[in-house]
Amino acid sequence: MxxxxxxxxxxxxxxxxxxxxxxxxxxxxxxxxxxxxxxxxxxxxxxxxxxxxxxxxxxxxxxxxxxxxxxxxxxxxxxxxxxxxxxxxxxxxxxxxxxxxxxxxxxxxxxxxxxxxxxxxxxxxxxxxxxxxxxxxxxxxxxxxxxxxxxxxxxxxxxxxxxxxxxxxxxxxLNPIYKPGDIRESRILLSSNFRLNLMQGYLLHIGGNQWYKNRVGVIEIYNAWRKKYTHSLPLLLVGQKPSRELLQLVESSVFKEDIHFISGVDDQQVVHAYRGASVFLFPSLAEGFGWPIAEAMACGCRVLTTNEAPMTEVAGNAAELIPCKPRNNEAIQQWAADAANAVEKIITETFEQHLSFVNEGFENSKKYNxxxxxxxxxxxxxxxxxxxxxxxx
Structure with missing residues (x-):
């Protein structure tokens, strides 16, 4: 042709x-x-x-x-x-x-x-x-x-x-570079590159500042999770430099010292970020496809995403699903609290439960050959x- x-x-x-x-x-x-x-x-x-x-x-x-x-x-x-x-x-x-x-x-x-x-x-x-x-x-x-x-x-x-x-x-x-690897090795590399202690794990989001990526919602979920539970894992937001709104939101957070924006990383570091994460947060309001869901699963990372198409279409049965973020301020607080429960559910999975979901994610990601x-x-x-x-x- x-x-x-x-x-x-x-x-x-x-x-x-x-x-x-x-x-x-x-x-x-x-x-x-x-x-x-x-x-x-x-x-x-x-x-x-x-x-x-x-x-x-x-x-x-x-x-x-x-x-x-x-x-x-x-x-x-x-x-x-x-x-x-x-x-x-x-x-x-x-x-x-x-x-x-x-x-x-x-x-x-x-x-x-x-x-x-x-x-x-x-x-x-x-x-x-x-x-x-x-x-x-x-x-x-x-x-x-x-x-x-x-x-x-x-x-x-x-x-x-x-x-x-x-x-x-x-x-x-999917780009073939998205594949599983040694979790500890990825955490060591990223800890050195980002000058952070990530050896115990971290929550991860990858995306830009577009309205539908819901980076504000990611931080709201993280704040709610830290307030409700005893874990102190950091949050990494990898991608575009933060907007003024995001910086103000982080500055007002009690946990601001543990919220980190990481920009200018190459594709291989993104792969390591997926591999080393304890959970990947992707509460998008809308998407055309939702690439990071498939990328995370291909790297062996547990995913939490929105219970609406096309996120559900991409994730299949291998992700933890939460409702789409509401617009009402009071409802947002409850939404973040419920999402925090879903995060905790993933963090506290048994080894067998975790392995079962990861394997299902691997199988699901094979659709994107x-x-x-x-x-x-x-x-x-x-x-x-x-x-x-x-x-x-």
Whole structure:
């Protein structure tokens, strides 16, 4: 196959989508296909204007200059080229190839739902709503889709005007570095790297400051657990540097000396963090998939997560589940207390109970095999091309 993959520009410092596009590209090349990655270049964006204007200059690069470039490039491509959109947020470019073989990978529709006021925790500005409408009107012209979860597929169908000819679910494949190892060795390494005493274990969260990651909830659970029980294990929040809100929340905590934000770690240190953790806290309010759940299980870590899709879809029966965090302040306190009980249940498991859950997590994580995912995607790509090669009646 001759494949063109559209992805986000790198000048906005997006991490996950360019990584996903690279994974697609490398996977298809290994299967013998010809692949190009197309994304906007920073032309207006490079102008020496204040940061306030950079986002809008970037939009000029994405939605004025790049479409002109796409139209020119398409003329040089064979008719059977497959155009792949690495993310549904690239919807504005879909109309440019809507009459050609194409497919759209869908990760989540949280921004879309927020723009329709369906998610009170994430209000959207007037301009943001218009931008999400622009995206929606674009991907609605698409005909073929791959979603990362059944939850994402369900959200997709709620936005489309008709049922697409092809719409499949393919779980992304786990990076093979996520695998079990020696717990003590990981704790020794991290204790040295982070200059903390982690030898007795620790509670772990991995994620950014996005509203749906619920880092505030992680700290609320930790505070409730420390107040109610006698353990003094520290909390590590690995990922993005904390927001001002998070820093203020930690500063007000009686246990602030045991709450640590860790940024700038590489993938291998993340693997060690999973391996050495006593429990992985992932009380997300929403997700498109929930990668860290599968990563933690593949590394042999016990998981506590939210009892809602897609977290339940990813976790299977191998995680401890808690309700989604409520919005009412009084209810939040009870929620944190109940979640603290769930943490304690994991911490105090017998060896046999712990081993049983860990083994179930291993088995569950096998669903997310990278080679199988790539092969499945290739099969769908070929099916899409086949629909365009059939003679019309």
């Amino acid at each position: 001759d494949i063109v993959i559209f992805t986000h520009p790198d000048f906005f410092n997006s991490q996950s989508m360019p990584r996903f596009a690279k994974m697609l590209s490398e996977g298809m090349k290994e299967l013998g296909h010809k692949v190009e990655i197309w994304s906007p270049k920073p032309k207006f964006y490079r102008l020496g204007l204040p940061d306030f204007y950079k986002k809008w200059l970037g939009y000029l690069d994405q939605y004025i200059l790049f479409p002109y470039e796409i139209r020119s490039r398409i003329k040089t491509k064979p008719a059977d080229t497959l155009y792949v959109f690495a993310d549904n947020a690239l919807g504005p470019w879909v109309p440019l190839v809507a009459d050609r073989p194409h497919i759209i990978h869908c990760h989540d529709f949280l921004a879309q739902r927020s723009a329709l006021d369906e998610i009170p925790e994430n209000p959207t500005s007037w301009t943001g709503k218009k931008y999400q409408l622009y995206i929606r009107e674009g991907y609605r012209q698409g005909k073929n889709f791959i979603s990362v979860s059944h939850k994402t597929k369900s959200d997709l169908f709620s936005f489309l005007k008709s049922t697409p000819p092809i719409s499949e679910v393919v779980y992304n494949g 990278a080679e199988a995912a790539t092969a499945r995607i290739e099969h769908i790509y070929k099916a899409v091309l086949d629909t365009y090669s059939r003679p019309t009646e």
